[in-house]
Amino acid sequence: MLRRRTAPIDADGGLRRELYFFGLYRVLEASLLALLAFGPTVVLIGPVRSPTLVAATAMAYLAAAALLMIWGRDSASLRAPVFVGVLIDIVVAALATHGAPQVASGIALMLLFNVGAAALFLPLRLGLGCAVLAFAAILGEQLWSLIETGSDRPLAEMLMFGTSYLALATLTNQLGIRMQASEALASRRGAEAANLAEVNELIIRRMRTGVLLVDADGHIRLANEAAQSLLGDAGDGRRVLGVTAPELARRLQQWRDDGTADNTPLRLGSDQEEVLPRFARLLANSEQSLVFLDDTSLLSRRAESITLAALGRFSASLAHEIRNPLAAISYAAQLLEESTDISLADRRMLQIVRQQCVRMNGIVESVLGLARRERANPEHIELVGLVRRFIDDYASAHPLDEDTLQISHASPSLMALVDPRHLQQILTVLVSNARTYGRLPGQPARITLRVHEDEGAPGIDVLDRGPGIPDGTAERLFRPFYTTSEHGTGLGLYIARDLAKANEGGLDYIRTPGGSCFRITLPGPHTLLPEKTS
Known part of the structure; x- marks a missing residue:
């Protein structure tokens, strides 16, 4: 069976273009008819039966053809015109x-x-209807002429024209269906290709790896956001690679000349991280080259993450084997200290043994903290009261001696959404570090826990009055295993920041005159969770 067109024809660009040419053909037909009516018809075809009828029909048809072209151009649907x-x-x-x-x-x-x-342009039934009407019209005109003046045209000619009308209407209708289906498919594929191109462009633009497209003359044609960030202000915004990054341009030219690449990291700007460049041709025989800039700091952080993950798995299995002999050594040292036959010098050695056992146990606890990272269970906590309780608990577990630990707050009550166990651990790390490093030589530590709210975000500042932290050290404070003390593990601040991030907060070092400040930023209260003030 012939397939039926179910949807109306919309005035899209392709069909409207075909209708425009159809209108031009109709204007040509009207012009030929006008030539027949007003031209030297006797020379062309001989005497005309009704010159007045032909002239009137030609003029009306020419005007109708022009109006149909305008209608087809402005109509929302093409079926009616x-x-x-x-x-x-x-x-x-x-x-x-x-x-x-x-x-x-x-x-x-x-x-x-x-x-x-x-x-x-029309559905099949309307197309066949037009063919039948055309056959009926020429057949009616034949009967009209036969009645009026007599006609010698054979009936077989009328039947052949009628059959041709029906056949051509059927064929062109099927051609129209296929043409519309092809155009719809092409439109869908074009839209999909455009969407895919946008997705690819977005992916490239948001890649952490910098990507540059450099032509044969050394001009930067494209650069994603990461590449622009890595290039920084080098070259004053000019788009010539040799001006923007001379060393990178030299390495690219060397790679183009002999195919060898220098794999040593380079710094594109004085205030930029080191990058590792990689080169590739855009096409097999193309002179355009792709330059990939890998940020070595990202690579280092990935390596640190892999190292920490492996360390966590290893420490979980090793902790039991370390703790058992460690506990035995500590217990044996305690028993020896109770003996009356131990000399004063030996007792001093036993104290060193116990101190090192405590230090080793602390190292094991810190490393285990990486392996058994627990999910945060945030609660609505009143920070002022929590900090007061923390000061009391810390002072009872860690004698302050001459050191001072106090609270400062502008508001008597401030709510935050945080896991209290995690916040307790973060404060313990920061206060212990402040007691160790935040004091001037020969003076006690002066530590203040300031509860505040900054632009709607609650937070706690841990301030000391020590010598401060040098700029070179401050940049590496939160890196794992980085420490300036021979007794530290370098994991305290790293774990503290990780716990803050697990609570959707943050931990940062703030430079302040006359000491140091570590700022804990916490999320505000949530209306769907109950408040806990105790």
Whole structure:
């Protein structure tokens, strides 16, 4: 069965273009008919039966053709102007055939194209209906001429034209269906390709690896966000690689010349991280090159993450084996200290043994903290009260001696959403570090826990009055295993910041005159969670 077109034809660009050419063809038909009516018709075809009828039909058809072109250009749907236009074509063909029977065959052939073109835009039933109307029109005109003056045209010719109208309408209708399906498929594929191109562009633009497209003359054609960040202010924004990054341009030219790449990291700007460049051709025989800039700091952090993950798995299995002999050594040292036969010098050695056992146990606890990282269970906590309780608990577990630990707050109550166990651990690390490093030589430590709110975000500052932290050391404070003390593990601040991030907060070092400040930033209260003030 013939497939039926179910959806109306929308005035899209492709079909409207075909309708425009169809309108031009109709104007050409009207112009030929006007030439027939007002030209030297006797020379061309001989005497015309009804010159007045042909002239009037030609003038009306020419005006209708112009109006149909305008209608088809402005109409939202193409079906109405196409259907009305083919009806006018049929009527004009019948009248022109009756007025000038000498060119009846030519007019019937020209109408054949009109019927076929109309079926290209219309559903099958309307297309076949137009073909039937065209056949009925030329057959009616034949009967009209036979009754009026008599006609010698054979009936077989009328039947052949009618069959041609039906066949051509069917074929062009199927062609129109396939054409619309192809255009719809092409539009979908084009939209998919455009979306894919946008996705690819977004991926490249947001890649952490810098990507540059450099042509044969050394001009930077494209650069993603990471590359622009790594290039910084080098070259004052100029788009020539040799000016923007001379060393990178030299390495690229060396790679183009002999295919060898220098794999040593380089610094593109005085305030930029080191990058590791990699080169590739855009196409096999293309002179354009892709330059990939890998930030070595990202690579280092990835290596640290892999190292910490491996260390966590290893420490979980090793902790039991370390703790058992460690506990035995510590217990044996305690027993020896209770003996009355131990000399004073030996007792001092036993104290050193116990101190080192405590230190080793602390190292094991810190490393285990990486392995058994627990998820945060945030609660609504009143920070002022929590900090007061923390000071009391810390002072009872860690005698302060001459050191001072106090609270400062502008508001008597401040709510935050945080896991209290995690916050307790973060404060313990920061206060212990402040007691160790935040004191001036020969003076006690002065530590203040300031509870505050900054732009709606609650937080706690741990301040000391020590010598401060040098700039070179401050940049590496939160790196794992970095420490300036021979007794430290370098994991305290790293774990503290990780716990703050697990609570959707942050931990940062703030430079302040006359000491140091570590700021804990916490999320504010959530309306869906109950508040806990105790």
